[in-house]
Amino acid sequence: MNFIISSSTLLKHLQSISGVLSTNSTLPILDNFLFSIVNAELTISASDLETTMITKMGVQSEEDGKIAIPAKLILEVLKSMPDQPCTFKVNPTNFAIEIVYDNGKSKMSGFNGEEFPKLPKTEYNSTIKLTGELLSRAITKTIFATGVDDMRPVMSGVYCNFTPEEITFVATDAHKLVRYRRTDITSSSNASFILPKKPLNLLKSNLRGDEEVELQYNESNAMFTFGDILLVCRLIDGKYPNYEAVIPKENPNVLTIDRLQFLGSLKRVSIFSNKTTHQVKLRLIGSELSLFAEDVDFSNEASERLTCNFDGDDLEIGFNSRFLVEMLASIDTETIKLAMSEPSRAGLLMPVSGENDKEDILMLVMPVMINR
Numbered sequence: 001m002n003f004i005i006s007s008s009t010l011l012k013h014l015q016s017i018s019g020v021l022s023t024n025s026t027l028p029i030l031d032n033f034l035f036s037i038v039n040a041e042l043t044i045s046a047s048d049l050e051t052t053m054i055t056k057m058g059v060q061s062e063e064d065g066k067i068a069i070p071a072k073l074i075l076e077v078l079k080s081m082p083d084q085p086c087t088f089k090v091n092p093t094n095f096a097i098e099i100v101y102d103n104g105k106s107k108m109s110g111f112n113g114e115e116f117p118k119l120p121k122t123e124y125n126s127t128i129k130l131t132g133e134l135l136s137r138a139i140t141k142t143i144f145a146t147g148v149d150d151m152r153p154v155m156s157g158v159y160c161n162f163t164p165e166e167i168t169f170v171a172t173d174a175h176k177l178v179r180y181r182r183t184d185i186t187s188s189s190n191a192s193f194i195l196p197k198k199p200l201n202l203l204k205s206n207l208r209g210d211e212e213v214e215l216q217y218n219e220s221n222a223m224f225t226f227g228d229i230l231l232v233c234r235l236i237d238g239k240y241p242n243y244e245a246v247i248p249k250e251n252p253n254v255l256t257i258d259r260l261q262f263l264g265s266l267k268r269v270s271i272f273s274n275k276t277t278h279q280v281k282l283r284l285i286g287s288e289l290s291l292f293a294e295d296v297d298f299s300n301e302a303s304e305r306l307t308c309n310f311d312g313d314d315l316e317i318g319f320n321s322r323f324l325v326e327m328l329a330s331i332d333t334e335t336i337k338l339a340m341s342e343p344s345r346a347g348l349l350m351p352v353s354g355e356n357d358k359e360d361i362l363m364l365v366m367p368v369m370i371n372r
Contacts, residue, residue: 067097122223162187176365
C-alpha cells in the first residue's frame with residue numbers, strides 16, 4: 001500500500017480530527033489514526049469509542065489498503081516539515097511505514113488497521129440541516145454553562161429540543177442556565193437529546209460558519225456531516241431536568257445597562273471578592289448601581305458606582321461574579337437587561353435589541369446569599 005500526498009494537506013486534515021484522541025485511552029490502538037485507501041480516496045479516522053471523527057481526501061495511489069499510524073509521531077513529523085509531496089510506503093506484512101520526502105526519509109512501526117474499532121452501522125431516523133454559523137453560535141452561547149458533576153451526567157452536556165416551531169439548546173450546572181432558541185430553523189418532528197461536551201467542542205473548532213451541516217440522529221447516536229468531515233458521537237442517556245420550572249416568571253425589578261461598562265466593573269471589583277464564593281453585591285437605588293466585594297480574611301474590599309436605568313424597588317442582591325462575567329462575555333449586544341424579583345431568587349440576564357429577531361437568548365444565574 002503506497003500513496004503520495006502533500007504534507008501540509010495531510011497535516012491540516014489530521015489536526016482537524018486530532019481533538020478526538022484521548023490521553024488516557026484504555027485501548028492502545030486508539031492512540032493511532034486509521035488510514036484507509038479505496039479507489040485513490042484516503043479516509044482517516046480517529047476515535048475514543050464515544051466519539052469518532054472521519055475526514056477524506058484524494059491521494060495518488062494505485063492500491064487499496066488500511067494501516068493504523070501512531071498519531072503523536074505522524075503529527076510531530078508533519079509539523080516540522082515544509083510543504084512538499086510525501087510518499088508513504090506501507091509493508092502489509094509487518095506494518096512498517098516509510099515516509100519519503102525531498103531530502104530524507106523516516107521509518108515508524110504501524111499497526112494492523114483491522115484492529116481499529118469499526119464504526120457501528122446505525123440507522124438514523126431523523127435529519128435536520130443547519131448552517132455552520134447557527135450551530136457554532138448555539139454551542140458558543142451554551143457550552144460554558146454545562147456542569148462537570150460526574151454524578152449528574154445529563155447536566156454535563158447540552159440539551160437539544162427540536163420542534164416544528166423552533167429549535168432550542170439548553171445548558172445548566174444548577175448554578176447558572178442558558179437557553180438559546182431559534183425560530184428561523186425548525187424540525188419536521190419533535191425530538192430531544194443531550195449532546196456531550198467533547199464533540200460539541202470539536203464541532204466548534206472545525207466549523208467555519210459558511211457551510212451547511214447535516215445532523216442525523218436516533219435514540220443513542222448523532223452524526224454531523226459538513227465539508228470533508230464526519231463526526232459521530234454517542235448521546236448522553238437520561239432525562240434532562242425540567243429547566244422551564246426554574247425560570248421565574250415574575251421579575252418586576254429590571255436593570256438596563258451598558259454591557260461592557262458593567263463587565264469591566266465586575267472584573268475589577270471581583271478581584272477583591274472572597275476566593276470561595278466570588279460574591280459581588282449589587283445595590284440598586286434609583287438610577288445608580290453600586291458594586292461591592294470584600295474578602296474579610298485578608299481585609300480586601302472594592303466598590304464602584306455606575307449610572308444605569310433601573311425600573312423597580314430598591315434592591316440588594318449577591319451573585320457569583322465568575323458566572324456573571326462568563327455570561328456577559330458571551331453576549332454581543334451593547335446593552336443588557338438583568339431582571340430580578342427578590343434577593344433569594346434567580347436573576348435573568350438577556351441581551352437588548354439583538355441583530356436577529358429570530359434569536360432568543362435567556363441566561364439565568366442563582367444568587368449568593370448576602371451575609372448581613
